[in-house]
Amino acid sequence: MIGYYVHHQGSGHLHRAVTVAPHLPGPVTGISSLPRPDAWTGPWLQLPRDDAASSYAEADVTAAGRLHWVPTGDQGLRKRMAAIAAWIERHAPAALVVDQSVEVGLLARLHGTPVVAMTAPGVRTDSAHLLGFGVASAVVGAWPDGWTDRLLPGLGVPGERMHTIGAVSRFPVATDRVRTRRRPHAVLLAGTGGDGFTAQVVARAQEQTPDWDWTVLSRTLGSWHADPAAVLADADVAVLHPGQNSLAEVAAMRVPAVVVPADRPFHEQQTTARALRDGWPAVVVDRVPRTGWRDLLDEAVFLDGQGWAEWCDGFAPTRLADVVKQVAHEGLA
Structure with a gap:
């Protein structure tokens, strides 16, 4: 046992x-x-x-x-x-x-x-x-x-x-990502909300990126999908706080990311974010930005999501x- x-x-x-x-x-x-x-x-x-x-x-x-x-x-x-x-x-x-x-x-x-x-x-x-x-x-x-x-x-x-x-992901590793959208697609993983992602932040990010479609995975700020893997599979960029679970799922789906560390005990997410600056397919910012969302997404979209292969290999x-x-x-x- x-x-x-x-x-x-x-x-x-x-x-x-x-x-x-x-x-x-x-x-x-x-x-x-x-x-x-x-x-x-x-x-x-x-x-x-x-x-x-x-x-x-x-x-x-x-x-x-x-x-x-x-x-x-x-x-x-x-x-x-x-x-x-x-x-x-x-x-x-x-x-x-x-x-x-x-x-x-x-x-x-x-x-x-x-x-x-x-x-x-x-x-x-x-x-x-x-x-x-x-x-x-x-x-x-x-x-x-x-x-x-x-x-x-x-x-x-x-x-x-x-x-x-x-990393341990509940989603299988993506072997071939086939997108179905013509417009670029950002997925925000916000869980139950709180931390730095608020309704105001979401609205501001969407206003600053009119050429992007957004999906907000959240029980309080957007919609909760039974199959979030399918949503991430169709994403060009994921936006997330780098908790172990969220980061593992983004890495498994091979999606480049905008990473915003949230305050956690023992500096957990700040430590993760510092490590992600070193060659991983992520644009890391220290806090939730008020402006500059278009530049962040445009920078992240050109990163190669296959660079997550070592982080999460299944x-x-x-x-x-x-x-x-x-x-x-x-x-x-």
Whole structure:
């Protein structure tokens, strides 16, 4: 049995879990406070939330800076950790993939369960991350080989425990893009809205680019498509915040991009954006621009989207499976 912990923030962790789980060895149990997705075929351990209290102002949520989220006296935290511990006792998993939680990884390792810790880019040299990476049997970054020093600056995880698998996309890699439009087409990936992409930003960008068609993939700012891969396949340029999931999907579809980093903990997207300036098919700006959208799109459209091939080659799930098999085998030896 393999466990797979899915962090509840956003949808990217869940998309990644659903994509890679069929490639992992043996039965895989999903563990999350997110509802079980329809596409999940194995068991699912439903956890209570640990952030449902009205206020955490009086709680020590970081254990004096040693962890990320352990609010004292929180009933949800107590119940979710007890549920995971009971599951480990019941199933004696060969390994637990943790995407992402220092606390869950530490809990598993305290039960003698080997941990495969997924990580995102960013400056993750704080005490909690160092602890979480230190107890993991393997640390996995979903980016190309050779880019860890750029995407995890200053961390220095030993090479035998650090594994890079490339970006994980729920969409298959595009082999031949055939566009159906005469006018150039920009696709904005805005998710649920917020961050720097607002209705005003969208309207301003469209006003400044009258020769372009726009599709806004967003539950609040535009329309939500059941098959966003088909929309991206017909795009000349994608505009996005460089979260791991959105970036992986754009790379898989081989679409050149305009990349606008949003504020995230540990400088995750700023770190990614800096790396993307170095030869990838992306025009990177530091913040959402008020003007200049026509120039940005015109610059990006001439970039070769095939340059994403190294970022996302479609084999990340099997590489992760190889890491999990190795960790599980060593844990049973």
